[in-house]
Amino acid sequence: xxxxxxxxxxxxxxxxxxxxxxxxxxxxxxxxxxxxxxxxxxxxxxxxxxxxxxxxxxxxxxxxxxxxxxxxxxxxxxxxxxxxxxxxxxxxxxxxxxxxxxxxxxxxxxxxxxxxxxxxxxxxxxxxxxxxxxxxxxxxxxxxxxxxxxxxxxxxxxxxxxxxxxxxxxxxxxxxxxxxxxxxxxxxxxxxxxxxxxxxxxxxxxxxxxxxxxxxxxxxxxxxxxxxxxxxx
Amino acid sequence: xxxxxxxxxxxxxxxxxxxxxxxxxxxxxxxxxxxxxxxxxxxxxxxxxxxxxxxxxxxxxxxxxxxxxxxxxxxxxxxxxxxxxxxxxxxxxxxxxxxxxxxxxxxxxxxxxxxxxxxxxxxxxxxxxxxxxxxxxxxxxxxxxxxxxxxxxxxxxxxxxxxxxxxxxxxxxxxxxxxxxxxxxxxxxxxxxxxxxxxxxxxxxxxxxxxxxxxxxxxxxxxxxxxxxxxxxxxxxxxxxxxxxxxxxxxxxxxxxxxxxxxxxxxxxxxxxxxxxxxxxxx
Numbered sequence: 001x002x003x004x005x006x007x008x009x010x011x012x013x014x015x016x017x018x019x020x021x022x023x024x025x026x027x028x029x030x031x032x033x034x035x036x037x038x039x040x041x042x043x044x045x046x047x048x049x050x051x052x053x054x055x056x057x058x059x060x061x062x063x064x065x066x067x068x069x070x071x072x073x074x075x076x077x078x079x080x081x082x083x084x085x086x087x088x089x090x091x092x093x094x095x096x097x098x099x100x101x102x103x104x105x106x107x108x109x110x111x112x113x114x115x116x117x118x119x120x121x122x123x124x125x126x127x128x129x130x131x132x133x134x135x136x137x138x139x140x141x142x143x144x145x146x147x148x149x150x151x152x153x154x155x156x157x158x159x160x161x162x163x164x165x166x167x168x169x170x171x172x173x174x175x176x177x178x179x180x181x182x183x184x185x186x187x188x189x190x191x192x193x194x195x196x197x198x199x200x201x202x203x204x205x206x207x208x209x210x211x212x213x214x215x216x217x218x219x220x221x222x223x224x225x226x227x228x229x230x231x232x233x
Numbered sequence: 234x235x236x237x238x239x240x241x242x243x244x245x246x247x248x249x250x251x252x253x254x255x256x257x258x259x260x261x262x263x264x265x266x267x268x269x270x271x272x273x274x275x276x277x278x279x280x281x282x283x284x285x286x287x288x289x290x291x292x293x294x295x296x297x298x299x300x301x302x303x304x305x306x307x308x309x310x311x312x313x314x315x316x317x318x319x320x321x322x323x324x325x326x327x328x329x330x331x332x333x334x335x336x337x338x339x340x341x342x343x344x345x346x347x348x349x350x351x352x353x354x355x356x357x358x359x360x361x362x363x364x365x366x367x368x369x370x371x372x373x374x375x376x377x378x379x380x381x382x383x384x385x386x387x388x389x390x391x392x393x394x395x396x397x398x399x400x401x402x403x404x405x406x407x408x409x410x411x412x413x414x415x416x417x418x419x420x421x422x423x424x425x426x427x428x429x430x431x432x433x434x435x436x437x438x439x440x441x442x443x444x445x446x447x448x449x450x451x452x453x454x455x456x457x458x459x460x461x462x463x464x465x466x467x468x469x470x471x472x473x474x475x476x477x478x479x480x481x482x483x484x485x486x487x488x489x490x491x492x493x494x495x496x497x498x499x500x501x502x503x504x505x506x507x508x509x510x511x512x513x514x515x516x
Contacts (some may be wrong), residue, residue, distance in 0.1 A: 079272040106274045113280040114386060115379045150277040150379045152348070152411060160414050162446065169347055169377055172276065203276055205347055209355075215319035216355070223273035 073229050075100055080201050080225025081174050082119040082146055084111030090229065096127045102144075119148045125176075141177040144201070148172070176201035180229065193231035200224055276349040279382035285357055289389040292366040296337055296397055304399040304433040304506070308334060310365065311500040313341025313440070313471030314493035316374065317352065319359060321494040324516050326362050328499050335365045335501075336397060339404075341471030341491050342372025342440030348380025353387060368395065370404055372440040372471065373447070376411035392418060394425050400504060401425075401432040405439040407456075409447040416452060419459065426463035434466045434504060442470040442490055444481065461485040467509065469502075476500075478511050 052063035073090025080086075083104025090100040102121040106113050125142035153170040157163075178199030185193055206221035310329045315322040329338055340360070345352035360367055371384050371391050385391065391406035403425055407417035417439070429435055441447055443456040460468055461484045468486050474493040481488040489511055492498050501512040 079274055081273055081275055084274045104275075106278060108280075111274040111278065111280070113274065113278045113379075115277070115279045115382050117275045117277045117379070119275060148275060148277050151381060152377050152379070153277070158410075158413075160410055165410075166377065167347075169349075203349075203351075205276070205349060206351060209317050209319070213317065213319040215323060215359070220355075221351075224271050 070232075072232055073098070073100065074232060075102070075227055075229050077102065077104070077225055077227035079223065080176075080199060080227075081172075081203060081223065082121045082144070083117065086119070086121070088121075088123070095131065097124070099124050115151065117148055117150060119146055121146045121174075123176075136182050137179055138182055138195075139177075139179045141175075143176065144174040146172045146174055173204040174201050175207070176225075178225075182229075182231075190233055191230050192233045195229035195231065197227045197229060198224065199227070270351070270354060273350065276347075276351065277379045278350045279379040279386060281353075281383070281387050286386055287389050288357075288387060289368055289393065292337065292368055293393070293395055295366050296395060299336070300397045302399065306503070306505045307336040307398055308332075308501050308503045310335050310338035311341065311469065311489075311491050311502055312338070312494070312498075313370070313491045314343040314372070314474055315340070315356065315359075316343055316493065317346045317355075318494035319355060321497055321516075322359050323362075324497065325494060325499050326359060328514070328516050330362070330364050332365075332501075337366040337368060338363060339402075339438055339469070340367060340369040341438065341469065342370040343374045343471060343493075344369060344372065345375050345377075345380060348375050348377035348383070350383065353380070353383050357387065368404065370438060370440055370471075371406050371408065373408050373411050376408050381411075392421055396432070398504075399432055400434040400436065401429050403435070403437045405437060407439040407441050407448075409441070409452075417456070419455060423459060423463075426459065426465065429463065434509065435464070436467050436469060436502075437465050438469045440470065441472045442468075442477075442481075442488060445472055457482050457485040467502075476513060 071089035075088035083106040086104030088100040088102035092098045104119040106117040123144040128139040180195040180197035182195040200222040202221040209216040344356040395402040443453040470490045476492045477490040497516040503510045
């Protein structure tokens with residue numbers, strides 16, 4: 001267990017490994033589309049994903065399908081408080097609401113931070129206008145729940161502190177607004193569309209200072225994130 | 234990546250996708266609005282651009298050039314616990330700038346509330362308006378998140394000393410709980426105080442006063458014992474958010490704590506030939 005952890009840590013520490021991971025993620029769909037598995041094996045795989053799996057909770061049986069976990073979007077983001085670069089899996093729940101789970105990394109090589117920071121983020125976003133109202137531009141807003149691990153972050157205070165000495169600082173709420181420029185691709189491909197997005201986001205702590213002080217103004221708290229969304233078929 | 238490069242890249246992308254010129258202009262305005270820190274990778278980032286680094290070391294170099302071999306009277310400004318009281322902090326800076334003859338200003342620590350990236354940037358932004366050299370101590374809040382490392386890059390080592398006009402100033406990092414209950418580096422403190430008797434005065438500056446909760450009874454006693462043993466003239470602190478000056482223990486030096494910014498006070502330490510004096514000024 002311990003050695004496995006060490007190998008993982010070593011792997012994470014090498015910037016080359018990140019490039020490899022990003023590259024393989026990008027190349028995976030094309031490999032499948034071109035060479036790809038045969039029709040039969042693809043059928044089998046889809047059957048497996050769609051097969052209802054009985055799960056028993058106490059006396060209730062719930063039928064769970066693995067296909068529910070299949071994301072509808074794959075996102076790549078630069079900056080935006082969740083690391084130098086991040087990868088996200090997006091899920092469309094309603095025509096208006098979608099959510100995404102991101103993992104982002106910030107390190108010395110990627111982003112110039114002397115301490116490496118891993119961030120996991122759940123982003124909820126709402127479409128602000130009816131689909132197609134502004135053509136391919138789709139304004140949206142929402143918030144992220146960011147969980148970052150650092151040297152001195154905690155959800156519950158360690159035992160040596162008096163009660164309520166500090167407020168928890170592991171979870172941060174990050175509101176955002178922005179827009180995506182969506183381009184549909186030809187049907188029948190693995191990817192049915194591609195979107196480029198830009199978002200301005202801020203952090204709960206920064207909003208608080210904007211409210212509390214005159215020094216911090218509305219224009220001081222925002223930062224820009226750029227990203228690509230791949231819409232999966 | 235350099236900001237200009239990022240802008241060029243963004244423009245290039247916009248060109249490729251033939252985005253309307255007005256959208257492009259609006260975008261550019263948006264970029265210009267908050268250009269300084271347009272891209273923020275994480276509130277836990279610990280890394281600053283070159284002009285922001287080693288601020289204490291740079292100020293000390295400046296002070297060494299001004300300092301004289303023999304004692305000459307001087308005054309320093311003292312404040313601390315600015316946290317996110319930015320409006321009051323700005324007023325303190327303006328008040329210090331009304332004084333012409335301050336040797337330097339000591340910030341007694343807690344320059345942030347949560348030790349996150351932008352709080353450090355805001356501190357730097359306001360304090361850069363000071364016309365006197367500034368030396369910043371680390372406080373317990375600055376240890377939160379990755380603040381400890383951000384502080385190190387932005388200011389320099391956590392413990393440091395300065396000799397000014399034949400007076401010794403010892404800046405001690407005495408944060409305990411935020412370092413998982415680690416005692417202050419008393420060995421280092423003793424090593425710099427040992428053989429310092431030839432200086433006209435010796436001042437020790439540390440964020441937490443020894444009677445405050447993070448100090449155990451043993452640490453409290455030991456700290457004051459060191460002050461007494463090496464004949465320190467004054468022990469200066471912050472942390473308590475309120476002004477105090479007095480003989481705290483039976484033996485040892487007098488103690489002084491500066492208040493937090495929201496109390497709207499600034500302090501001066503006049504170091505004279507025949508002793509020193511602390512002055513409090515309300516804003």
